[in-house]
Amino acid sequence: MKITEELVDYVAILSRLKPDEEERARITAELEKIVSYMDVLNALDTEGIEPLSHVFPVKNVLREDAVEPSFLREELLKNAPVGDEEAFLVPKAVE
Amino acid sequence: MDMELTRLTALELGAALKKGEASPADAIAAAQERISACQDTNNAFITPASPSPAPIGDGPLAGVPMALKDNICTKGVQTSCASRILGGFIPPYNATIVERLSAAGSVSMGKLNMDEFAMGSTSETSFYGPTRNPWDLSRIPGGSSGGSAAAVAAGEVWYAIGSDTGGSIRQPAAYCGVTGMKPTYGTVSRYGLIAYASSLDQMGPIARSAADCAAVLDIMQGRDPRDGTSLEGHYGGLLPSLTGDVRGLKIGVPADCFGQGLDSEVRKAVLAVAHVLKSRGALVEEFSLPIMEYVVPAYYIIACAEASSNLSRFDGVKYGWRSPKYEDLSGLYARTRTEGFGSEVKRRILLGTFVLSTGYYDAYYKKALQAKAVITKAYDEAFQKYDVLLTPTTPTTAPKLGESLGDPLKMYLSDIYTVPVNLAGLPGISIPCGFDSQGLPIGAQLIGPPLGDGIILNAAHAFQQETEYHKKAPAEKGGVSL
Amino acid sequence: MTWETVIGLETHVELCTKTKIFCSCTTEFGGAPNTHCCPVCTGMPGTLPVLNKKVLEFAVKAGLALNGEITRHCKFDRKNYFYPDLPKAYQISQLYLPIARNGRVPIRLESGAEKVVHIHELHMEEDAGKLVHDPWLEETRCDYNRCGVPLIEIVTEPDFRTAEEVIAYLEKLRSILQYLGVSDCKMQEGSLRCDVNLSVRPAGSMELGTRTEMKNLSSFKAIARAIAYEAKRQIELMEEGKSVVQETRRWDENKDATFAMRSKENAQDYRYFPDPDVPPLEISEEYLEQLRREQPEMAEEKMARYQREYGLPPYDTQMLTSQKALAAFFETCLSLGSDPKQTANWIMGQVLGQLSAKGIEAKDMKLTPSTLVTLISMVKGGRLNRNTAVKVFEAVFDDDGDVEGYVKAHGLEQINDPEALTAAVEKVFAANTQSVADFKAGKEKAFGFLVGQVMREMKGKADPQAVNSAVRKKLNAER
Structure with missing residues (x-):
């Protein structure tokens, strides 16, 4: 699999990362090498094999619908890099 | 007090505290003395603590000082994942295991260094600087739980909690000559462990013996209603079940794990484990596990995919660090994440985003989940025939600082023996089994079937009854010189 | 050329559970910003989701009531995107194995014509938070109270051709969900929201045109007007020889027009994958059977029964069943011995009149069936004349006052001398x-x-x- 700088740009936008020119070139080369190595999986016959996301057959893990007290707002907000006494703040995000 | 406390195992210290041969204050003082002696050289801690002594409660480890990897949430204490992006993050909650350990009377000496977000095999990617191997300060301690392994090896704490996604407990334990165990996936609650790859992450102990690990796991394991992937089961009887009796135990040795790429001194030391266990009545047989070439690609695709999603929440909005250099929302995201994450983390986020993106999902991510099914099935079949599998933990002993990061692919490939254990959700333990010609510790890995944690602990305990490797300590520790 | 409008709907319905889908915080509407939150809601690292039992139950009930096939092995997936209203930067939703598929909802139009709307799928997901821009600070405030409020999203096939069909479907959907008791479907509180996918094509063509998506329409009126506007806009473009751009558009209530939304950072690639934190669901036949048994009598069944058992005309039965609480009110009156036709007349005339004048819903009214029954029996027994009774009704409606007492206090009893x-x-x-x-x-x-x-x-x-x-x-x- 050939990794292009355009593909790296696309993936970087999705990841909200902005590598500079030098990093971009380095990452492209590294990903190319890593992804090419990943291609060894193509040698494995997986025809008809169900993808396994949860390794153990745990199922139907459910919680009762009973209200528990919420956290104190100041406890949740005190880690905010920018906030006031009632909310987290970000630059304009509403259209 | 004439006893050298730091040379005891955790269980021995626990017993001494019970008998009044040492006080909780003595134990804390001994740990603090070691931490101040070692921290400048090995940098095992990110945030050391100064706990106050408390009366000894019930349980074999009550009052025994320990420490936690810095990706485990501790209420009121910074939890950084060794990343700039979580700088100043003080969780308003404890991880479930922190509550359990605290209820069992444990005493935390602080938070331990690691690879940033547990991504790495060297503990060099920490924003707080690399941790060094107490056996040779020019070498890495392994990773990502390098701080945990180094602190135990250097005698700074009697045990430490690490996390293991692809070998992050077992590999540093091997490099540092200590015993480290990743229990069966789902037996230790992940609530409060900052996720790297949720389907693979599992916390476990690093200690001086298999018996210490059993005692710690008896505290850590248990069903947690806050973790949907936590397993129902009968927990808590590991320590009393350690008989050391391995008569009739069937040990499978996968030939595929002893081929190309394995250091000959490591091979020799690991195969010697089979002989020791055989001498105590175990049955040893070589067999074929023809999946090893697929385990590293499958692991990195799955782990990075999950990581790309798990680490998206670090965006400078709710907690942690925010870059001051932004003009608008998209700048806030890109600046914070680009400057806040180190290069290995960014590499894995990009790789993970790639394998999930439109057009590549089926070829990479889905294929890796299918490979995981094949790998899991291969282990299922092996455990039809064997009770325990024996492999090396790592292909070599600890490399020098700076040797690994230049070639990420080579670093990934060195995880070959540990990653399939996470893919299949199995318990695995690394035990010290010798030293190479440079005096560096070698680790052997015992792997059990799902919920076979007690089986591998007992095999490891049997081995440790016959050998002294786990009792060796680096000269720098002031213990037994090699 | 004549044009045909083709419409598909994605309807988000808030389930009326007590707690959120993945944590035990309250779902109560309103509340000061960030006071109905815990570390799970705000996406703090290390926290994990655990599914609310009621959410599954309500989603399965809805799937059954929409005549869907329940997915017996069902999973949750992560939908990944960055936006400040989504603290984890992914929404836990269902893409690959939604809880229900292939449903059918029959609707009836004004003309009497009948039509079946096909449901593509129904899935469970979590709601996002609320962003409010503060023009003084030039900052946007993030309120995560709504994060994790449980939703079902019901996606139709592109089966609609007119706004009337869309409204008929939504009214039917609302009635079904209210009767099931899985949602109160209050549009003004956002518990029923619609995204409208619309395209036009030459009449007779089988191919679908390029569609636009209009997001978060929150009243039937807005939906009807947005459809009319957008269909006209697209037809005009086509007639001018231009083409429709596939995009998301926002309906501006005040300007009575739709506007293209700025796309959120180029690409829309959500990278869905199975959520490793939420184990799969295995739906048993017994569970389904139990929920089928619990399914209440729906509006249509009640209408048929009221016609059959009480001889009421179809119009009356439709009015009586238009709100679940109203039908229940009616049935309680009858169980107290009231005459069906007289009761129906009082409910359609006076009760609905008062509800509409006061702008409240039947489920929120204080008036009890026994009060109405007392009033009706006083008229029947000749103690009150009807006009006076209406005045008494209006006087006692607001706080379920004492009819006898009011009549006595005001000397209103009928003179039969x-x-x-x-x-x-x-x-x-x-x-x-x-x-x-x-x-x-x-x-x-x-x-x-x-x-x-x-x-x-x-x-x-x-x-x-x-x-x-x-x-x-x-x-x-x-x-």
Whole structure:
């Protein structure tokens, strides 16, 4: 699999990362090498094999619908890099 | 007090505290003395603590000082994942295991260094600087739980909690000559462990013996209603079940794990484990596990995919660090994440985003989940025939600082023996089994079937009854010189 | 050329569980910003989701009621995107194995025509938070109270051709979900929100045109107007030889127009994958059977039964079942022995009239069935005349007042004294000879005047029927 700088740009936008020119070139080369190595999986016959996301057959893990007290707002907000006494703040995000 | 406390195992210290041969204050003082002696050289801690002594409660480890990897949430204490992006993050909650350990009377000496977000095999990617191997300060301690392994090896704490996604407990334990165990996936609650790859992450102990690990796991394991992937089961009887009796135990040795790429001194030391266990009545047989070439690609695709999603929440909005250099929302995201994450983390986020993106999902991510099914099935079949599998933990002993990061692919490939254990959700333990010609510790890995944690602990305990490797300590520790 | 509009709907419905989908915080509407939150809601690292049992139950009930196939092995997936209203930067939703598929909802149009709307899928997911821009600070505030409020998203096939069909479907959907008790479907609180996918094509064409998506329409009126506007816009583009751009558009209520939304950072690639934190669900036959048994009688079944058992006309039954609480009110009245037709008339006239005047829903009214039944029986027993009864009803409606007490306190009881009536008639006829003469000359209008005067003489407390016949009798006698 050939990794292009355009593909790296696309993936970087999705990841909200902005590598500079030098990093971009380095990452492209590294990903190319890593992804090419990943291609060894193509040698494995997986025809008809169900993808396994949860390794153990745990199922139907459910919680009762009973209200528990919420956290104190100041406890949740005190880690905010920018906030006031009632909310987290970000630059304009509403259209 | 004439006893050298730091040379005891955790269980021995626990017993001494019970008998009044040492006080909780003595134990804390001994740990603090070691931490101040070692921290400048090995940098095992990110945030050391100064706990106050408390009366000894019930349980074999009550009052025994320990420490936690810095990706485990501790209420009121910074939890950084060794990343700039979580700088100043003080969780308003404890991880479930922190509550359990605290209820069992444990005493935390602080938070331990690691690879940033547990991504790495060297503990060099920490924003707080690399941790060094107490056996040779020019070498890495392994990773990502390098701080945990180094602190135990250097005698700074009697045990430490690490996390293991692809070998992050077992590999540093091997490099540092200590015993480290990743229990069966789902037996230790992940609530409060900052996720790297949720389907693979599992916390476990690093200690001086298999018996210490059993005692710690008896505290850590248990069903947690806050973790949907936590397993129902009968927990808590590991320590009393350690008989050391391995008569009739069937040990499978996968030939595929002893081929190309394995250091000959490591091979020799690991195969010697089979002989020791055989001498105590175990049955040893070589067999074929023809999946090893697929385990590293499958692991990195799955782990990075999950990581790309798990680490998206670090965006400078709710907690942690925010870059001051932004003009608008998209700048806030890109600046914070680009400057806040180190290069290995960014590499894995990009790789993970790639394998999930439109057009590549089926070829990479889905294929890796299918490979995981094949790998899991291969282990299922092996455990039809064997009770325990024996492999090396790592292909070599600890490399020098700076040797690994230049070639990420080579670093990934060195995880070959540990990653399939996470893919299949199995318990695995690394035990010290010798030293190479440079005096560096070698680790052997015992792997059990799902919920076979007690089986591998007992095999490891049997081995440790016959050998002294786990009792060796680096000269720098002031213990037994090699 | 004539054009055909093709519409598909994605409807987000908030489930009325007590707690959120993945944590135990309350789902209560409102609340000061970030006060219905815990570390799970705010996406703090290390926290994990655990599914609410009721959310599954409600989603399966909805799937069954929409005649869908329940996915017996079902999973949650992560939908990844960055936005400040989504603290984890992924929404836990369902893409690969949604809880239900292939449903059918029959609808009936004004013309009497019937149509089946096909449901592509129904899935469970979590809601996002609320962003409010503060123009003084030039900052946007993030309120995560709504994060994790449980939703089901119901996606139709592109089966609609008109706004009328869309509204008929939404009304039917709302009735079904309300009867099931899985959602209160309050549009004004955002518990039922619609995304409308719309395209146009030449009439007769089988191919679908390029569609636009209009997001978060929150009233039936807005939906109808947005459809009309967007269809017209697209047809005009096509007729000018231009093409429709596939995009998301925002309906501006004030400007009565749709506008293209700025796309959130180029690409829309959500990178869905199975959420490793939420184990799969295995739906057993027994569980389904139990939920099927619990399924209540729906509006349509009630309508048919009211026609069959009580002989009510279809219009009445439709009105009575238009709100679940209203039908329940009606049924309780009957269980207290009230006459079906009279009860229906009171509910359709007075109860609905008051609800609409006060702008409240049946489930929020204080009036109890026993109060209405008392009133009806007083009319039936001749103790109140109907006009007075309506006044009493209005007086007691707001706080379910005491009918007997009110009637006594205000001396409103009907006078059923024939001698008093005869005396009143005599008095009125004597005082209004001109009107009597007019009536005899053929002016029918004068009859009503005379009745009114007699009623006034009786201070409004006479039985209107009796007054009528007494006046008629007197006129006949004089002719």
